[in-house]
Amino acid sequence: MDLTGVKELLATNFDLHMQDETHYIEAFTHSSFVNENRNLDLKDNERIEFLGDAVLELVVSNYLYRNYPEMDEGKMSSLRALIVREESLSKRAVECGFDQFVRLGNGEEASNGRKRPSLLCDLFESVLGAIYLDLGLDAIEHFMSLTIYPKIKNGEFMRQSDAKTALQEELQKDGAIQLAYELIKEEGPAHEKRFEVAVRLYDEIIGRGVGHSKKSAEQAAAANALEMLKK
Amino acid sequence: MDLTGVKELLATNFDLHMQDETHYIEAFTHSSFVNENRNLDLKDNERIEFLGDAVLELVVSNYLYRNYPEMDEGKMSSLRALIVREESLSKRAVECGFDQFVRLGNGEEASNGRKRPSLLCDLFESVLGAIYLDLGLDAIEHFMSLTIYPKIKNGEFMRQSDAKTALQEELQKDGAIQLAYELIKEEGPAHEKRFEVAVRLYDEIIGRGVGHSKKSAEQAAAANALEMLKK
Numbered sequence: 001m002d003l004t005g006v007k008e009l010l011a012t013n014f015d016l017h018m019q020d021e022t023h024y025i026e027a028f029t030h031s032s033f034v035n036e037n038r039n040l041d042l043k044d045n046e047r048i049e050f051l052g053d054a055v056l057e058l059v060v061s062n063y064l065y066r067n068y069p070e071m072d073e074g075k076m077s078s079l080r081a082l083i084v085r086e087e088s089l090s091k092r093a094v095e096c097g098f099d100q101f102v103r104l105g106n107g108e109e110a111s112n113g114r115k116r117p118s119l120l121c122d123l124f125e126s127v128l129g130a131i132y133l134d135l136g137l138d139a140i141e142h143f144m145s146l147t148i149y150p151k152i153k154n155g156e157f158m159r160q161s162d163a164k165t166a167l168q169e170e171l172q173k174d175g176a177i178q179l180a181y182e183l184i185k186e187e188g189p190a191h192e193k194r195f196e197v198a199v200r201l202y203d204e205i206i207g208r209g210v211g212h213s214k215k216s217a218e219q220a221a222a223a224n225a226l227e228m229l230k231k
Numbered sequence: 232m233d234l235t236g237v238k239e240l241l242a243t244n245f246d247l248h249m250q251d252e253t254h255y256i257e258a259f260t261h262s263s264f265v266n267e268n269r270n271l272d273l274k275d276n277e278r279i280e281f282l283g284d285a286v287l288e289l290v291v292s293n294y295l296y297r298n299y300p301e302m303d304e305g306k307m308s309s310l311r312a313l314i315v316r317e318e319s320l321s322k323r324a325v326e327c328g329f330d331q332f333v334r335l336g337n338g339e340e341a342s343n344g345r346k347r348p349s350l351l352c353d354l355f356e357s358v359l360g361a362i363y364l365d366l367g368l369d370a371i372e373h374f375m376s377l378t379i380y381p382k383i384k385n386g387e388f389m390r391q392s393d394a395k396t397a398l399q400e401e402l403q404k405d406g407a408i409q410l411a412y413e414l415i416k417e418e419g420p421a422h423e424k425r426f427e428v429a430v431r432l433y434d435e436i437i438g439r440g441v442g443h444s445k446k447s448a449e450q451a452a453a454a455n456a457l458e459m460l461k462k
Contacts, residue, residue: 035423046304047296054285054292061285065278065360073277129296137368192266204436208459228439228459 001025006101013096014143016135023048023130028098030119032105045126052129056084059137059144063152074209074216078163081223083152086230087170090120092147098123121230163222167199167207170229177201181218184208197221232256237332244327245374247366254279254361259329261350263336276357283360287315290368290375294383305440305447309394312454314383317461318401321351323378329354352461394453398430398438401460408432412449415439428452 003021006028010016018024031044060083064076071079082088093099102123104113113119131139151157164181171177178201185196197217199207207228209220234252237259241247249255262275291314295307302310313319324330333354335344344350362370382388395412402408409432416427428448430438438459440451 031423038422047302047307050304050307051292051296054289058285058289061282065282071278073281076278076281191269192263203434206436224459228455 001028001103003028009097009101010131014146016131016139016143018134020134023133024127027052027123027126027130028102030102030104030108030113030123032108032113033103036105036107045122048129048133049122049126050129051132052125052127053084055128055132055137055140056125059140060084060148060152063144063149067153072212072216074211074220078219078223079152079157081163081226082157082166083148084230085166085170085226086117086121087166088157089124090117093120093124093127096124096127096147098127163219163226167222167225170226171201181221183214183217199225232259232334234259240328240332241362245377247362247370247374249365251365254364255358258283258354258357258361259333261333261335261339261344261354263339263344264334265336267336267338276353279360279364280353280357281360282363283356283358284315286359286363286368286371287356290371291315291379291383294375294380298384303443303447305442305451309450309454310383310388312394312457313388313397314379315461316397316401316457317348317352318397319388320355321348324351324355324358327355327358327378329358394450394457398453398456401457402432412452414445414448430456 003018003024006024007018010018026043026048027045029042029044031046034040034042034044057080060080061076064071064079068076099114099120102114102119108114108119128140128143131143164179168177168179171179180200182198182200183195184198186193188194193212194210195212195214195217196208196210197214197220198205199209199218199221207221207223207225209217209222209224211217211220234249234255237255238249241249257274257279258276260273260275262277265271265273265275288311291311292307295302295310299307330345330351333345333350339345339350359371359374362374395410399408399410402410411431413429413431414426415429417424419425424443425441426443426445426448427439427441428445428451429436430440430449430452438452438454438456440448440453440455442448442451
């Protein structure tokens with residue numbers, strides 16, 4: 001695979017200077033390409049995406065922890081879910097220009113895979129995995145400071161929508177749906193209440209959350225469902 | 232809070248030399264203690280646990296990625312769920328001796344909170360958060376190399392049980408239960424099949440997973456349910 005374009009993109013736009021090409025080859029190879037070229041014995045990007053997902057989770061958690069000392073765990077959790085959800089990361093992949101370089105199988109290409117949000121979201125996380133392996137966590141922090149942190153800072157994810165709204169939007173892409181939030185448990189004395197809420201899509205519980213108020217438990221349940229949908 | 236004991240424990244057993252006490256005070260303070268001492272304006276460990284959870288997820292993912300190059304994403308995902316599940320981390324908290332130092336409210340203490348797995352699991356992650364903030368990722372790697380990595384290496388989590396067995400064990404703590412795995416979708420050509428499986432506890436779907444075989448999709452669904460249970 002010729003990585004000249006990727007190398008230039010990373011250097012010019014992000015001041016990141018690729019050292020070990022193998023990680024990027026892995027990141028920019030979709031499973032559909034591997035399946036159509038079995039003779040080449042290639043690796044697809046599923047493993048490196050698994051790693052990139054964890055890298056992203058850490059740096060976003062760390063950013064929220066350090067910059068919002070007054071934000072409670074439930075709110076950090078919903079905000080993180082909004083930042084790393086498929087709809088958000090697939091946009092970032094396109095903004096960064098990663099979509100133009102991913103290798104797809106012909107079938108995937110023909111069915112417009114290059115624009116598919118789940119593929120783009122996985123690609124974004126895969127590239128993070130490659131940068132992490134190649135250049136380490138400082139390079140990731142630098143990349144984040146040019147891409148996602150400014151959006152957090154200017155309140156894009158907070159303004160945009162809360163976790164309940166985001167979950168509703170995410171699910172109704174495939175047609176109208178109805179979500180129900182159910183109080184599962186309420187315990188503790190008045191000054192120390194703990195609520196547990198489940199969010200149900202018809203007969204399925206798709207998320208659970210706890211909080212010190214019913215409202216925050218609902219947000220946590222929605223955030224949990226968003227996270228699970230992504231996996 | 233007097234941290235002499237914690238400081239000695241970390242130095243003697245893990246060669247970790249505490250620099251900034253504030254993170255450890257946060258990590259060793261349970262919400263029940265804060266609630267019973269409102270006048271002291273303390274922070275409980277929920278925020279730092281949120282961070283520690285992400286730290287743990289990254290270092291375990293990184294370890295699996297680097298040491299098991301042949302393991303596919305689905306298998307890494309189930310293995311990670313087994314390593315970071317409540318039952319596993321609560322044991323680690325006791326093995327490390329963290330349980331003796333956590334500050335609890337009187338009510339929590341009286342109801343045996345110091346032995347409660349969910350409290351101990353949160354505590355373990357909180358301490359990881361504190362070590363990360365105080366001493367960085369290298370210190371975390373060192374700590375992991377003395378605690379969790381050797382257990383992964385000698386196959387404890389692989390031998391012990393697969394994700395399906397672990398899920399069964401986790402749920403039947405509160406009495407006998409019955410889990411059912413249902414094939415939701417099967418698609419793709421023979422060499423590129425994709426299975427989607429849901430795991431159901433009576434009328435509720437509690438986890439979902441995909442894989443290239445039915446078996447691996449079931450493991451992924453069980454791992455997904457384990458993750459959801461933890462949150």
